[in-house]
Amino acid sequence: MNKKLRFIQVGTGGFGARWCEGILPYIVNELNIAELVGAVDVNPVAHQNAIKYTGLDAFRCYTDLRTALEEQPCDFVVIVLPAHLHEYAVDLALEYNCHILMEKPISDTIEGSCRIYHKVKRANRNMAITISHRFDQDKQTLQRLLQSRQYGKLHYLIGRFTTNNRAAVSNPREYAHHHFLISSAVHQLDILRALAGSNAKTVYTQSWNPDWAPFKEHSTALISIEMENGVRALYEGSKSNAVQLNGWLQDYYRAECELASLELDHRQLTVRSDLGFPYPNRAEVPLLEQRSWTHRWLMEMFIAWLQGGEAPPNSLDDNLQGTALQFAAIESGLTGEVIDVQTYLQNRLEVADKELG
Numbered sequence: 087m088n089k090k091l092r093f094i095q096v097g098t099g100g101f102g103a104r105w106c107e108g109i110l111p112y113i114v115n116e117l118n119i120a121e122l123v124g125a126v127d128v129n130p131v132a133h134q135n136a137i138k139y140t141g142l143d144a145f146r147c148y149t150d151l152r153t154a155l156e157e158q159p160c161d162f163v164v165i166v167l168p169a170h171l172h173e174y175a176v177d178l179a180l181e182y183n184c185h186i187l188m189e190k191p192i193s194d195t196i197e198g199s200c201r202i203y204h205k206v207k208r209a210n211r212n213m214a215i216t217i218s219h220r221f222d223q224d225k226q227t228l229q230r231l232l233q234s235r236q237y238g239k240l241h242y243l244i245g246r247f248t249t250n251n252r253a254a255v256s257n258p259r260e261y262a263h264h265h266f267l268i269s270s271a272v273h274q275l276d277i278l279r280a281l282a283g284s285n286a287k288t289v290y291t292q293s294w295n296p297d298w299a300p301f302k303e304h305s306t307a308l309i310s311i312e313m314e315n316g317v318r319a320l321y322e323g324s325k326s327n328a329v330q331l332n333g334w335l336q337d338y339y340r341a342e343c344e345l346a347s348l349e350l351d352h353r354q355l356t357v358r359s360d361l362g363f364p365y366p367n368r369a370e371v372p373l374l375e376q377r378s379w380t381h382r383w384l385m386e387m388f389i390a391w392l393q394g395g396e397a398p399p400n401s402l403d404d405n406l407q408g409t410a411l412q413f414a415a416i417e418s419g420l421t422g423e424v425i426d427v428q429t430y431l432q433n434r435l436e437v438a439d440k441e442l443g
């Protein structure tokens with residue numbers, strides 16, 4: 087029987103409220119595989135989410151992370167803070183020798199992401215990122231079908247996430263200098279990488295802002311990616327369109343394979359082929375079933391890792407590749423250059439390593 091791990095939830099308002107309501111009760115009360123020993127939020131009103139949904143005692147709620155770590159020793163922390171505070175929280179967690187499960191993105195800059203990467207490696211702690219959309223039921227069904235090679239080799243991928251988000255305003259604190267679209271597209275770039283079964287080799291972005299869009303940053307992009315395994319991907323994203331064709335959780339992917347075309351649209355997966363039996367002219371593929379998806383599943387896998395299991399597919403190492411693709415895509419959109427993603431990442435890792443001494 088594994089020892090039940092102790093953890094602190096950092097951030098219980100905003101998206102942290104969703105963690106308190108939908109994820110923590112599953113882990114703590116339903117599966118009973120970890121013990122919530124504290125919750126932190128600078129806003130005491132947000133503590134109510136942890137108290138109400140998980141039954142945490144009020145005396146275990148803190149407005150200061152250091153005090154919580156000092157008074158409630160734990161094995162890991164869950165960080166659900168705005169991205170510009172991620173490095174601050176990671177630093178404190180490592181100081182107290184904790185493993186870390188943290189919301190995407192690693193940081194709001196590539197420099198911060200590389201510093202966090204080195205710090206975690208030097209501290210020899212486990213860290214994973216809840217880049218959740220890739221781990222949703224529909225994407226996993228498509229990914230596993232591609233991995234099975236049932237329809238032969240993967241040729242190329244198309245992805246689409248287009249919305250009318252004109253009423254939204256970009257969050258200047260979180261992404262002061264970045265394209266609103268591409269920062270939001272972190273999930274879709276990660277999904278394309280997973281569907282391809284490869285990290286990115288090069289990326290070329292055309293990004294812009296139509297004159298009717300209220301955004302400061304580029305809100306539309308066409309992104310072309312060549313993966314290290316030779317698979318090509320084309321991604322269309324916009325937050326400035328007149329209609330939401332494929333929004334959150336309803337995004338579109340098409341995988342052109344040697345023997346069939348696999349299309350995922352609004353969570354429906356269809357296979358089409360003109361090649362005749364045994365390949366279907368048109369067939370719906372039922373989505374896979376398992377006990378949990380997205381955050382719940384990611385937290386289960388993280389806990390299993392800390393208990394001696396294998397590293398989960400959303401480990402810090404994996405997510406750094408997605409992060410590099412994201413920031414290289416942003417840079418390509420700003421410079422008009424094709425970016426070699428691996429060189430881009432290696433250069434920034436070296437700079438961060440020197441900076442940390």
Ligand SMILES: NC(=O)c1ccc[n+]([C@@H]2O[C@H](COP(=O)([O-])OP(=O)(O)OC[C@H]3O[C@@H](n4cnc5c(N)ncnc54)[C@H](O)[C@@H]3O)[C@@H](O)[C@H]2O)c1
Pocket residue numbers: 096097098099100101102126127128129132149151166167168169171189190191216217218219
């Ligand atoms: N995986 C997903 O689908 C998904 C969806 C939404 C948000 N997120 C991620 O979740 C994270 C949080 O986003 P959000 O929109 O909830 O942010 P937010 O700005 O709403 O802040 C979340 C909470 O952090 C608290 N907080 C702020 N500073 C703090 C500090 N120094 N110490 C303790 N608490 C502090 C706030 O009071 C708030 O309750 C981000 O990394 C975001 O990218 C992920």
